[in-house]
Structures are given as C-alpha cells and as structure tokens.
Amino acid sequence: MNIYVSNLSFDVHDEDLKNFFAPYGEVTSAKVITDRETGRSRGFGFVEMADEAASKKAIAELDGSTVENRTISVSVAKPKEDRPSRGGFNSSNSYNKNRY
Template sequence: MNIYVGNLAYGVTQEELQAVFAAYGEISSVNLITDKFTGESKGFGFVEMPNNSEADTAIKALNDTPLKGRNMKVNQAKPRGERPSRGPRW
C-alpha cells in the first residue's frame, strides 16, 4: 500500500521516516518529496508497505502523532487520477 505522509518538519530525512514506519512492518520504499531546484524537503512524502494490514496499522498508529515537533498527517495515498485538477497550466 502506498501511504501519504504530510505535515512533516523540513528537517526529517528519508532514513528517519523509514525508521518510524519500520516499527509497524516491512517497508518497500520511502520517497521524501524535495524541491527540484533547492533539494530541500517540501514537507511530505510517500511510504510503500507491501503488507496492507501492517500499512493500515501504521496509518492508524501514526496519524496525528508528532515527529520533530510537527504532527504528521498519515493516510492511504490516492492514485494520481483521482486528484482534483489544479487548473490550467500555461
């Protein structure tokens, strides 16, 4: 299951995010989204967990819990096609 993790402190690393989720099961990948020009975190990322029951447990346990001073928002990521349009791109 692909899990969205938002409201992250900008200092959180991929390794720290992986360590937090690893307590709940196997991790396939961790992708912290960064600005393509500065390389700095944008404050959100995605964690892929192959076992859905472990992923559900992690979501329930970690949503709205603090990590480096900010409460994480954790939920199942929506497929790209289900996102609302951001308006015209010129």
C-alpha cells in the first residue's frame, strides 16, 4: 500500500521516514520529496509497505503523531491525476496566441 505523509520537518530524510514506519512491518520504499532546483525537502513524502494490514495500522497510529516537533498527517496515497498544462510555449493558452 502506498502511504502519503505530510507536514514533515525539513530535516527528515528517506531513511528517517523508513524508520518511522519499520515497527509496523516491512517498508518496501520510503521517499521524501525534494525540490528539483534546491534539493531541499518539500515537507512531504511517500512510504510503501508490503502488507496492507500493517499499512492500515501504521496510518491509524502515526496520523496526528509528533515527529521532530511537527504533527504529521498520514493517509492512503491517492493516485496522481493528469494535470492541465502550465501554459508553456506549446500550449494552446499561449500568451502570444491573440497578439498577432
């Protein structure tokens, strides 16, 4: 099961995230999401656990808990949805569309 963890301290790294969930069962991956340009944590991450029952127990017990003086939110991760274009050069909403 894929788990979403938010409101993480910027000092939390992948290994720390894995260690928070390890007491509940096998953690297959743990990733703190970082900013592409600065490499700094964005304050959230994802954990994948092998066992669904262990995942549900971890979510129930860790949601609202305090990690490094921050109250974290833990929930089932939702699938990423397609996002609309941000209006780049190849976008139909281009700034110059109606100028010339």
